[in-house]
Amino acid sequence: MECSVHRVPMRHPGDVSAILRLIDDDVLAAQSIVAIFGKTEGNGCVNDFTRGYALTALSAALAPRLGIASEAVSSRIAMVMSGGTEGGLSPHFLVLAAREQGEPTTGNKALAIGTASTRPLLPEEIGRMAQVNATAAAVRAAMSRAEIVDPADVHWVQIKCPLLTKERVADAHARDATTATADTYASMGLSRGAGALGAALALDEIEAAGLDDAAIGADLGLWSGRASTSAGIELMNSEVVVLGNSAAWSGDRVIAHGVMQDAIDLPAVGGVLRDLGFAASGQLDAVSAARIDAVLAKAEASRSGAIRGARHIMGDDSDIQSTRHARALVGGVLAAAVGFTELFVSGGAEHQGPDGGGPVAVIARRGF
Numbered sequence: 001m002e003c004s005v006h007r008v009p010m011r012h013p014g015d016v017s018a019i020l021r022l023i024d025d026d027v028l029a030a031q032s033i034v035a036i037f038g039k040t041e042g043n044g045c046v047n048d049f050t051r052g053y054a055l056t057a058l059s060a061a062l063a064p065r066l067g068i069a070s071e072a073v074s075s076r077i078a079m080v081m082s083g084g085t086e087g088g089l090s091p092h093f094l095v096l097a098a099r100e101q102g103e104p105t106t107g108n109k110a111l112a113i114g115t116a117s118t119r120p121l122l123p124e125e126i127g128r129m130a131q132v133n134a135t136a137a138a139v140r141a142a143m144s145r146a147e148i149v150d151p152a153d154v155h156w157v158q159i160k161c162p163l164l165t166k167e168r169v170a171d172a173h174a175r176d177a178t179t180a181t182a183d184t185y186a187s188m189g190l191s192r193g194a195g196a197l198g199a200a201l202a203l204d205e206i207e208a209a210g211l212d213d214a215a216i217g218a219d220l221g222l223w224s225g226r227a228s229t230s231a232g233i234e235l236m237n238s239e240v241v242v243l244g245n246s247a248a249w250s251g252d253r254v255i256a257h258g259v260m261q262d263a264i265d266l267p268a269v270g271g272v273l274r275d276l277g278f279a280a281s282g283q284l285d286a287v288s289a290a291r292i293d294a295v296l297a298k299a300e301a302s303r304s305g306a307i308r309g310a311r312h313i314m315g316d317d318s319d320i321q322s323t324r325h326a327r328a329l330v331g332g333v334l335a336a337a338v339g340f341t342e343l344f345v346s347g348g349a350e351h352q353g354p355d356g357g358g359p360v361a362v363i364a365r366r367g368f
Contacts, residue, residue, distance in 0.1 A: 002101035002251035003111045004028060005293035005363050007342055010091045013040045013050035014057040019095055023065055028097045030065035034113050035078040035241045037094040037158065037296075039344050044084030044323055046163060046184045051081035052234040078115040078239045080160040082230045082346045087328030088335060092342040094294050096241075101250055109153065111253040111363060112246035114146025118238040123168040126161075127180035127190025128213045135159065135198025135238055142242035143202070147249070151203040154244040155257040156296055156361040159195040159229040161238040163188045180213070185321075188231040193217045193350035195238055200224035200351065216351075220303070223351045225259040225359050228298050230346050243363070253293065257361035259353050262307055263299065263329050269337045269360055277367040280337070289339040294363040299323070299330035300349035302356025323347030334360070 006028065008018035023030050036058060042050030058079055063070040073079075085091050096113055118134040125131055139157055148154055164179055164187035172179050180190050193216050200206045205224050215222060243255050256275040258268045273280035278288055301314035301322040314325040327347045335341045349358040 001098050001249050003113045003249060003253060004097045004099070005253065006095040007294055008093050008095065009342065010038070010093055013042070013053040013091070016057050016061045019093055020061055022095065028095070029099070030062060032097040032099045033077050033095060034098050035080070035096045035115055037344055038079070038081040039085055039089065039092055040081055040083050041085045041091045042083035043321070044082070044327070044347055045321060046165070046188065046233060048083035051083050051232050054081045055079055055234055078241050080158050080230065080239055080241065081232065081234070082344065084324055084327050084347055086324045087331050088341045089327065089331040089343055089345060090341045094344060108366070109245035109247050109254070110249040110251045111255055112146040112148055112244055112249040114142035114144065114148070114242045116141035116145065116240045118240070120236040121162055121238070122177070123164055123172040124177040124179050126164055127187060127194050127216055129211070131161070131191065131194040131238070132198045132201065132211070132216070135195050135240065136201040138238060138240040139199050139202035139242060142240050146242050146244060147246050148242065148244045153246060154203055154226060154242055155255040156243040157199040157203070157224070157227045158241040158243070158296070159199065159227065159238055160235065161191045161195040161229055161231050162236045163191050163231040163233060165233060189348055189350045190217050191231045192229040192348050192352070195229035196224050196227040196351035197222060199227035220355050223353055225353060226257055227352050228296060228346050228359060229352065231348070243361070252366045253363060254366050255361055255363045257359055259359055260297070260330070260357040261354055262302065262356045263326060264307060264333055265357060266333055266337060269334060272360060272362050273337070276362055276364045283336060284339050286339065291367055292338060292362060292364045294344060295334055295338055295360070296344045297330055297334060297346070297360040298349040298352045298358030299326035299345050299347050300356060300358060301326045304355065307356065330358070
């Protein structure tokens with residue numbers, strides 16, 4: 001199998017025309033699409049309906065090309081929409097497809113992809129160990145489908161997870177169950193954190209011993225360097241997409257990752273680029289940048305309220321959520337490194353990298 005990645009723009013959250021052109025121009029077959037990541041221009045918060053809008057548009061457009069009902073598309077293709085394109089970030093889709101193509105590349109591992117889904121979670125399970133364990137099982141299943149045996153060969157785990165609404169909290173209470181929080185915005189962080197810890201557990205980054213409900217969202221020493229979780233109102237299960245390198249796959253695409261220690265850790269980004277054979281000394285030139293298919297990263301304001309000793313106000317701004325500030329900041333750092341702004345930067349990095357930092361990964365065509 002060979003995995004291809006196509007980065008295409010969107011003019012608005014319901015604009016899927018660029019994806020349809022890929023299909024209509026025979027660049028890829030609709031049946032080969034495994035996953036679609038979307039970076040939409042909403043606020044990225046509880047009431048960001050651009051994510052659901054994009055999902056609806058994708059399902060309606062792809063259904064006739066797949067020969068299935070629109071409501072069945074999401075069970076056929078893993079679709080992860082992440083809201084928020086603050087600063088200079090550009091709304092876009094990443095279309096990941098797999099097709100039978102030649103033999104595995106001798107002596108090299110190539111980009112591999114696997115997907116899985118958890119069962120629908122109950123409101124009272126969101127942000128708790130039930131979500132952690134369900135996510136860990138889904139990550140392991142996705143690794144198996146990607147034919148990745150060694151967890152070290154996994155470089156990115158994209159997870160879309162649910163959040164709590166007032167209605168969902170009320171549903172739990174009606175059954176004499178309690179939720180991890182009654183604050184809908186806080187539930188996003190707890191859900192993202194539980195998803196990330198599930199990935200960390202599956203990838204052997206943390207030990208199961210000592211991991212409990214109380215640690216979720218609280219013990220910042222527990223984190224994954226390869227998980228990216230995004231919470232949304234549009235689902236109750238968690239969608240998992242594993243990206244790594246496997247000797248069982250063919251093609252010239254590979255993925256590498258690193259961990260930014262803080263929001264301006266440009267050297268960490270340079271390290272990922274060097275791992276992929278780029279001469280990372282300043283911004284990439286246009287020819288080098290054209291080798292890159294996707295840049296994925298997490299962003300979060302440090303809880304300390306400082307970056308390298310200097311005060312920031314991301315957590316004190318009552319008008320704009322801190323995740324929106326963080327996406328803009330990290331997006332600017334990444335854009336300066338690679339020379340373009342179609343970057344999949346997701347806010348809210350609970351248990352995803354160290355406090356104030358986060359994982360970063362690049363998918364590129366092999367240049368060596």
